[in-house]
Amino acid sequence: MKWYSSIIDVCKTILRQILLIAVSIGLATLFLSVSGYEPFSILQGMWKGVTSDLASMVRWSTGLILAGLAVCVTFKAEIWNLGIDGQIYMGGAAAAALALALPEGSQFLSVSAMVIVGMLAGMLYAMIPALLKVFFETNEVVSTLLLNFIAIRFVEYLVSGPMQDPTSITKLNASQKLPLWTWIPRLKIFDPSPANIGFYFAIVAVIIIAFVFYKTKLGYEIKIIGTNANLGVYGGMKPKWVTVMVMCISGALAGLIGVIEVAAVQHRLINAFNPDFGFDGIVVSLLANNNPVGIILSGLFFGNLRNAGIAMERVTETPSAITDIVMAIVILTITANFAIPRIRNIIKRKKMNKEFTPNRAGSEN
C-alpha cells in the first residue's frame, strides 16, 4: 500500500460528500422555487455565513461538532444513542445549578468545575440506558429516545419551580442569570456573537476521540465489536463493558454541549434551551462517515446551514425550516447510498450495450 493511497481515499470521500451536499442543496433550491420563495436564498445565506458571519457559523457548529462526536462514538460500536438531547439538558441543568450555588471566585476554577459536573451529569444520564441494556437487554434505541422527554420535562419543572428566577416580573420559565464569574468566555474577535471558547473544547474533543479510536485499546475494541460483536466475545473482550464505556463518553460529550449552551450562550437555564443538537448530530456524523476529523468539516457545514436558515428568515420570506429539508435530503441520500453504485452500473451497462451493437451488426454482415 502506497503511503498516499489513504490520502487519496480521504479526498475521494470528501468529494463524494460534497457532491451529496450539492445534490441536497440543489433539490432544496428546486423546492423553494416551486413553492414561490426566493430560490437562491439558501445559497446566499450560506455564502454570507462564510464571508461576513463566521461568528454565527462557529456558534452553531460548536454544538453540532460535539453532538456529531457523541453520536459517532456510539455508532462505531454499533450502539444507538438517540438520547443526546436529554443528556444535553441534564448537563446544562447540572452546570446551571452548580453555577448558582458557587461562591464568587476565579472564573477558571468555576468554569472547570461546571464543565466537569455537566459532563458527569450527561454521563450519568446516559448510564441509565447503558445499564438497562447490559443487565436487562433493553433496546437502547427505545430507552435513550424516551429518556429525552423525561429530561426535557425535568428542566421545565426546574425552571418553572425550584430554580425559577424569583426576581423576574414576567415569570419566564428560566432560572436566574448566572453570575459573571461562571460564564464561559466568548471569543473576542467575534463580539457580540455568542461564539465562545466552547469551539476550542470541541476541537480538543475531536482530537481526544480520534486518539481513542486509533491509538488505544478501547478504540480497537470498539472497532472490533462494532463490526463483529461475535469476534469480540471470541477474542475475550467484554462487549458489555465497551457498551458502558461508549455510552459514558457519548453522554459526557452531550453534557458538555449543555454546559456550553447554558454558560456561554444563554447565561441562564431556560426551558427548552437546546436547539435539537442531538438529532442533528446524527446527520453530522453520518455525513462525516463516522470519522472524528471529518466531523469538524461536516459540523461546520451544518453550522453554516443552520445559520443560513436563520439569516434567511430574517431577510427574506423563506422559512428557516427549509434547512431541515436540506438535512432530510442529506439523510435520505446517505441512507440511499447504494443508489450511486447502482446508477453507475446502469450507465456502464448502457455503454456496454452501445459498444456491443456495432460489433454484432458487423458479425451478422
Place this chain on the structure above:
Amino acid sequence: MAYAVELLDITKKFPGVVADDNVSLFVEQGDIHGLIGENGAGKSTLMNILYGYTQPDSGVIKLFGEETKIQSPHVAIQQGIGMVHQHYMLMPNLTVLQNIILGRVPKKGLLIDEKAAKVKINKIIESFQLHIDLNARISQLSVGQKQRVEIIKALYRDARILILDEPTAVLTPSEIDKLILVLRELKNQGKTIIFITHKLREVLAVTDNLTVMRKGVVTGRLTTKETDTHELSRLMVGRDIDLRIPMADYQPGEEVIKVSNLSVFSKRNLQAVKDVSFSIKSGEIVGIAGVEGNGQTELIEAISGMTRIEGGEIQFMGEKINKFSVRRRREKGMSHIPEDRLKIGLSKSCTIRDNLILNWYYKKPYCKASVLDNGKLQSLSEKLCKEYQIKTPDSRYKLGTLSGGNMQKVVFAREVSSDPRLLIAAQPTRGVDIGAIEYIHHKIVELRDKGKAIMLVSAELDEIMSLSDRILVMYEGCIVAQFRRGEADQQTIGMYMMGAKKQEAGIV
C-alpha cells in the same frame, strides 16, 4: 453433440484482479460437466456471469447455440438456467411447497392455486425420485433435504441447465451417494448439469467432462474417463500436491484437557451436548466426526468459554476452568479456530492487521497503559503475513480483499502463533483451496508432533480420518463411538454418524 452452454472468451476484471481472463467453457447438452479449481480460480465468478449476477467485461454467452445476454438472475431463470447455491436460499419458516413456488406462484384469480402447484411439483418428484414432504417446514429438514428442495425449485422453474455450487460440501457420505443418483437421473432425462467443486474424488465419480481452472484461466479440458486425481490436482494447483502427510509416531503425553459429563444447552434452550466425557493428551489429534448440528458447535463453545455450561466439568492442565473467562482460557494456552470464520472469527470490514492482532493488542509490549503501539503491531502483523504465507501486499488492506483460503490463514496465523497447548480446530479447511488445505493440514500435524493437543472438528470425514490419532463420533449431543487410527473405515463411521449404531463401551 450440440452445446447447451457456450461461454466464449469471457473476461471479468475486479479492481486489482482479473477474475476471469478469456475463459471459454463448453458444456454439452445432457452432460454432467465438472467445473473445478481452487477457491479464487474464477469459477464462482464465471457461474455468477452465467446466472446473471454480474456482467462480463467482454465475451459472448451462447445458450443452445443462440447468443444471448443475461442481465439478471430473472433473465437466467427465463432462459432455463437454475442454480443451487452453496448456501441455500430458503425461507426457514415457510413450508417446502411455499419455498418452491416462491417467485413463480400459480394464481387462480387473486388466490394462490396450490393444487396446480402440487400437481406440477409431484410430477417432478416422481420423475426424478426426489421424495420430500411438501408440507414440512424448511427449518425441520436436514441439510441434504434442503438441497433437494433447491433442486426441485430449479426444476419447477423449468430449468434445463442446472448449476450446482459445491453441492457436497455439507453432506454426509450417504447423502452424497443419494445426490449422485439424483444427478444421474437428471442427466438421463436430458438435463444439463454444471457441477462446481474442488473435491476430486466426487468429480471423478459423477462427471462426464471437466473444465479445470486456475487463477482465472482454463488449464485443462478433459474427459473424466481419461484422467485421474493426480493429473487433476496438478492442473488445479500448478504443481504436484502431496496429500499424504508425514507424521511422527503416535506418542501421547500428559493429559491437556479432560471433559467430564459435560452438558450444554443450545441458544434455543435445547440440550445440545449430553453428558459428554473425553480427554485429549499432548501430541495427539482427536477428531470429532459427526453431521453438523449434532452438538459440536455447543461443545466447542463450552470448551472455549463462549457459552455457559449446564453441568459437568472441564479441566485444562489439571485445573478446573468451568468459570474462566474466554481471555483467561486463552492466556492459559487455549486456541480456537472457529467453524464459521466470517461469523465468529474475523471482521471483514476491519483491516488484516486488526484481525491478526486480536490476541496481542492488549499485551505488552504492544500496549502500554491502554495506548497501542501501532508501529510494533504493524510489524507483528507483517511478520505473521510472511510466516503464514498470507498473500497480500500490505496488511493494512481490508480483510474482505482476501480469498477464503487466505482469510483462513489469517485465523490460523493468529491462533497458532500464540503457541497454544490446546488447539481447537473446527472445520479448519472449509471452503479453502487445495493449496491452503495442504498447508493447514501440514501445520496441524506439525503442531501435534511438537507436543500440542489438537481437537479437530470437521464435517469432512476424509480430513478426520487422515489426521486423527483417535476419532470420536458425535450424534445428537452424545459421543456414540470411539476409534483408534485405522480401526474403522468411512462406511462404518458413517453409520455411527447417522445414529444407526452405538458403542456401549465407556469412552475415555
